[in-house]
Amino acid sequence: MNEVLPDELTEQSDARIVFLVMDGLGGLPFEPGGKTELETAVTPNMDRLAQTCAAGLIEMVGPGITPGSGPGHLALFGYDPVRYNIGRGVLSALGVGFELEHGDVGVRLNFATLDSAGRVSDRRAGRPTDEENKRLVAKLTERVKAPDGVELFFEPEKEHRAVMVLRGAALGAQLSDTDPQEEGATPLRVHAYDSESRRTAQIVQEVLDSAFEALADEPRANAILARGFAAFHRYPSLHERFKLRGQAIARYPMYRGVAKLLGMDLHPVPDSDEGSIAALGDRFNDYDFHFVHFKAVDSRGEDGDFAGKVKAIEAIDKLIPAVEKLKPAALVITGDHSTPSRAKAHSWHPVPLILASPWSRPAGLTGFGERECRKGELGIFPAMHLMTLALAHAGRLAKFGA
């Protein structure tokens, strides 16, 4: 219901919407009775907004569902993350700037080391440099060919990661990973989960076999492991759905990939989070919607570094006044999922949210944190409704019905 309605009600306007997304923002107390990372952090700017504006908790996919970064961001942007379920292969290809066409099948590759028995001895091939990665990709591009009727592309990502894309008629993407996910095991053979993907499974296996031959003389990166096969289907853009010209200011490929998938323009990669905020000011009036992504909060959570996550949040708080000076009609501060440092991983816990606008109804919270947001005006709600709320608070939605 609410995924459809805003499409018809959205209106052109000069009102700007800004989403500041701290990856993995939500957390948990490290010790029983303690505070979460966000509750511990000294965040005077976000506290002030929580006191005077609307706040709540968002559930990214559904109760108890731990989202990957793709579904988390799709939900933030108003796309039902279950309906628009994209695979990592597609995200990775978009992230490196590859121009996917409808029907392309993408997959993420790891360069890996096989021992003399053909077993994986290093799933990351000793983490090659990005230069080394490029050399290996060039080698694959030169030596590995797909059968007639199929085009094959290899693209470097970072370190041990690369992307492969197949293009051709009637390709299927219901394919199993070849990455055994543990060292000491042999790479798996690819197989099809549905009949439409059977021919593609054969093609991919031939391509992988040919790649292993091409890399046989490499001392470390003598194999590739594939995971996350996914077909690319064009999504309706933010502009088609919400009349929003959007730009993404993000420093990591994956988040740039999601933004591109929804038709956002990509700002050149800033060199720091401060640079991201400066970038926001550069072309503030050229876009209706600005997505700014901050990675460090999640990284410290994944590291299990509670104090580091606290500091990463505090660093973002210092950037808030510069965003406020731009006077966005609606400013959203939230995350794409929780990453409690105690869990060292994504989790399903709802993510705290501030929605600041002259039209937000304040609930009188004391500050920005999980427990306070629980009492906020917006309650706990599915993240896919956030865009509707942001559009409403920015005055970009018409009334429904007479």
Next chain:
Amino acid sequence: MNEVLPDELTEQSDARIVFLVMDGLGGLPFEPGGKTELETAVTPNMDRLAQTCAAGLIEMVGPGITPGSGPGHLALFGYDPVRYNIGRGVLSALGVGFELEHGDVGVRLNFATLDSAGRVSDRRAGRPTDEENKRLVAKLTERVKAPDGVELFFEPEKEHRAVMVLRGAALGAQLSDTDPQEEGATPLRVHAYDSESRRTAQIVQEVLDSAFEALADEPRANAILARGFAAFHRYPSLHERFKLRGQAIARYPMYRGVAKLLGMDLHPVPDSDEGSIAALGDRFNDYDFHFVHFKAVDSRGEDGDFAGKVKAIEAIDKLIPAVEKLKPAALVITGDHSTPSRAKAHSWHPVPLILASPWSRPAGLTGFGERECRKGELGIFPAMHLMTLALAHAGRLAKFGA
């Protein structure tokens, strides 16, 4: 799910349900840090009910969606407002008591003044009296004829407003407004949004041309502007869905129209809000469900009159004890949408709600207001589930499953 379940579970009973609806009840603080209109109002009776009964906030259509009065009321009565999306033309026709038949196309008319260049100089024709309105409608009825196979009806509403209904086989209602919505512009020609409505567009244009001829000698009301074309489809009634014989006590045509659409009987129009409460007592035991509508709260909000809205709420609070004396099994006090006086318009903000019954679980609120209701037992929930809750609290719902 919840729209369907109650249909099967409802039971006959002597328990009476009363909905007191203050149009546009929800609000916002006028100044940052201030209170809303409802929080400002001195409402000892509603505060007492909020302290001892269940309370919450209702979202009429969905997060961020600003409802018109039609969708707002449909949701209150347990009808999914997106599925049951009715146009203003149908509501207006029902509101003036016109007996619509399945397939009729209704549209709202304004009498307007055109200048010698054919431009709209007054969209309301100087607000004619109701008597003058009746004379103009009689003139149209006498002089304007529809083509063969189509019946045409004109009905007066109030001041400059009237209703036109077309009846015939295979009429379409996907028609554009002819009201340009601004003075200085010429009336628009009607066009069809779908192929099924093309023939109807031609018929309507002929009718409007003929109406302009008929009114050519009028000094002020020499034109009509049409907006909100809508086809009438019979809805399942409150009785069919919930086994409720309902009556509506409402003073304004639109609200009477919605009630009639759902099969409620219409009490003769009371002359005041006090009169509405007296009317409630008249036939209290003849109906299972009583809808009492109060308009002034919304009107003051639309005027941007914060103090006036506060007073209008206080005036309703004084009427509550008379309602309580009737001992309804469930008493709901709420609104159909928010109308913050600062916005001078409907808004999407959730609407505060009290549900008073011997079976309500109290949350110990301090009084009736947006922020208190946020903490209420019922939380924030879609308004279309309110009817189920009211039925339950009135003991009119059977257990689901064995």
